[in-house]
Amino acid sequence: MDNFVYTFDTDELLNSSELELNVLGLYLKYIEEGKEEYKITANQTRSYLYSQLKPDDSAVLNVLSEYTPGNEEEAIRKLDIVVSNYPDSVIANAIRIYFDFIKWEKTKDAQSFKKILSSIDIIKESIGDTPFTVYYESILEWEASDSEKKDALLENLENMYWDYPSNRKIQELLIVQAFELEKFEKVTQLANSYISISNKDERIIFLIASSYFHLDKIKEARSQIEWIIQNSTKKTVLSKSYELLGDISNTLTQKNNYYKMSAEIDPENSDALAKLATSLYQENEKDNLEISRMYLARALVNNPDNHSIQEALKVIDRKLKRNYFLSIHLPFFIVLLGIFFVVYKFGGENKSENGNRNQDD
Known part of the structure; x- marks a missing residue:
């Protein structure tokens, strides 16, 4: 089974001309997908190989046949024993790497990291x-x-x-x-x-x-x-794909449509949300200012450390404050000034008329 280190993709193992690699592929497919039929088929097929397998091959297949989904720690413990019994075994070290890597990907555990590199060195010393x-x-x-x-x-x-x-x-x-x-x-x-x-x-x-x-x-x-x-059918890939179609598009209308589809497929796609906000803003700054801010705010929730989104939101907020001032406060001040003008003008005229009457008297 040492040829596993040259062909270690499970689909390729299933199509291999070597029966022991087919069995190994079936066990690994079971580990990846959790479908019991892979394990059952592997156990049945393995019965034809007992006389052909080396002791370390059999020990590794025993561990795989006993594996239950999600129980990588138990498999690693058993593989450590196999490696201690067959320290120079290529297949034992390779399958231990396979399981330790699953653990390392989840935890970034330093011990798993060191064990993987150690097993890699053993394999390289044996076959390069x-x-x-x-x-x-x-x-x-x-x-x-x-x-x-x-x-x-x-x-x-x-x-x-x-x-x-x-x-x-x-x-x-x-x-x-x-x-x-x-x-x-x-x-x-x-x-x-x-x-x-x-x-x-x-x-x-x-x-x-x-x-x-x-x-x-x-x-x-x-x-x-x-x-x-x-x-x-992967929503993340589909979302990013529609986002890229938006990048490729020539018109703002097309960009808006694709970015919106991207954000609908994956509401956590902060890039698509930010691009949709920018595109809407460019299309019609006056009418789309508030909705642009909404999309930017959603993008920032998904990606709070994104500096470009933070700066774009600040620009939008300044424009909204200015617009709010122009639409609410400025008319109020204009009305107020008009009242002062009227009071001043007519108040002054009344005083002038009263003064003239006094002189006439």
């Missing part, structure tokens, strides 16, 4: 760099790395991709990290091969569409967004 080790090493080291280190991690990941171009997880991570470094040309270079696969992830397609947009390739960006809208 593999797609599996490079994948997890890139994720773990990425957040704490400076730009120079990230470039090196990306280069290492890209080299592994060219060695294993069919490895979907390597390709997806390469696209994600290239996009984060704003290497949009690299993303679009990887796009053609990724778009052509059947089990593509709409979140990755969105990054590809955004990269086309940044490169001013609007036709290509729109094509990918249309695919997402037709195929995705």
Whole structure:
């Protein structure tokens, strides 16, 4: 089962020509989706493999067959025992990495981090760099790395991709990290091969569409967004896709419609709310001032530390205060001045008339 470190995507494992990898894929699919039929099929198929499995393979499959959804801690405890019994086992260390990574993603636990790196080192010492080790090493080291280190991690990941171009997880991570470094040309270079696969992830397609947009390739960006809208059920991806359609649109009316659809799909999309507020304001500053403020206020609730939203809200508030003054206080002052004028004018005339009468008398 050591070949798992070269083909570790569950869908690819299920289609593997190696029966032991099929069984491993079924167990991992059960862990990911919680569907009992995957585990039942894995247990049934495993019965044909007993004579072919190495002791460490059997020990790992035993742990997976006993796994219950949400009980990663128990699985990790059992895998620690397996690794202590087979310290140089590639598959035991790999599956322990798999579970420790699930825990680390949730908790950012330092101990899990160290255990993952330790197991990666063991695998590398045994068989060298593999797609599996490079994948997890890139994720773990990425957040704490400076730009120079990230470039090196990306280069290492890209080299592994060219060695294993069919490895979907390597390709997806390469696209994600290239996009984060704003290497949009690299993303679009990887796009053609990724778009052509059947089990593509709409979140990755969105990054590809955004990269086309940044490169001013609007036709290509729109094509990918249309695919997402037709195929995705994920509200976050759909919301961001309609937001991008708003960015692409040429007229304020189109922008308003797409940003509004984006905000309706995901009311927590602060970018879409802020863009809708700005677009409405640009369309008709006088009539849309209050509704623009409402959308900005909602955006700020979702993203209270966003400086640009804070500044835009301050601008709107100043204009509203000015308008309030002009519509409420200014007319009052004008009326008041008119009253003073009338009093002054007619009061002065009355005094003049009284003075003239006194002189006549």
